Amino acid sequence: MRGIITYVVTYENGRWVSRCPSGEVEGVGVASSLSQLERDLSEIHAWAWPENTPAVEFTFDLPEEVAGVVAAYHRQKELAETHARRAAELAVEAAKTLTSHWSEPDTARLMGLSKQRVHQLKVSV
Template identity: 80%
Template sequence: MSKTITYVITYEHGRWVSRCPTGETEGVGVAGSLSQLERDLTEVHAWAWPEDTPGVKFVFDLPEEVAGMVAEYYHEKELAEAHTKRAAELAVRVAKTLTDHWSEPDTARVMGLSKQRVHQLKVSA
């Protein structure tokens, strides 16, 4: 897959509608579900470009009343993923440091984890 073709997706009259703003494909795609729309577009790509089939990317043009909520959700999700990654990194560092001084069961109690999880963290990377 050499490239990806981006489609702007809207919800109109009870159906999902795709349009390609860059002109790689003409017309519109219409389907009752996003998964069906993606399958249809993937099939069109495979037919039109059998040797080097482009991927499909959706950009949603949502009504104003939900676009803000969706943007906020993605922002919070991104923050949560960053915090989760940081917490995982700290868990390894803390488990290794504490088990240099205390037993794995005592470290587990301090960290609020199982003994098995502390052992996993201690021996990881």
């Protein structure tokens, strides 16, 4: 077996508990931390499927007030990453455009960057 096995994880009685709703792994996993739970499940996968060990993936079943905060964080993080990628693309475009008109030092001043960074942007592919 290769691929990913997804576990639904909850926090119960001071412990993280995993269940495999698809049935590839029976029973529940219990650990005091998520990293320990992931290590334990990875070891079970390696033992059960030594040739094609599937990865571990978690889906969290959290209380509504916590789940909302986590979901909002993930949405904002994704937006920030999208904006950062676009800003990086625009930095290259701006550096190449501006240096076709002015020197790298003047372009650096206009962009609020170092001369070295403008040069890196200008020569990037």
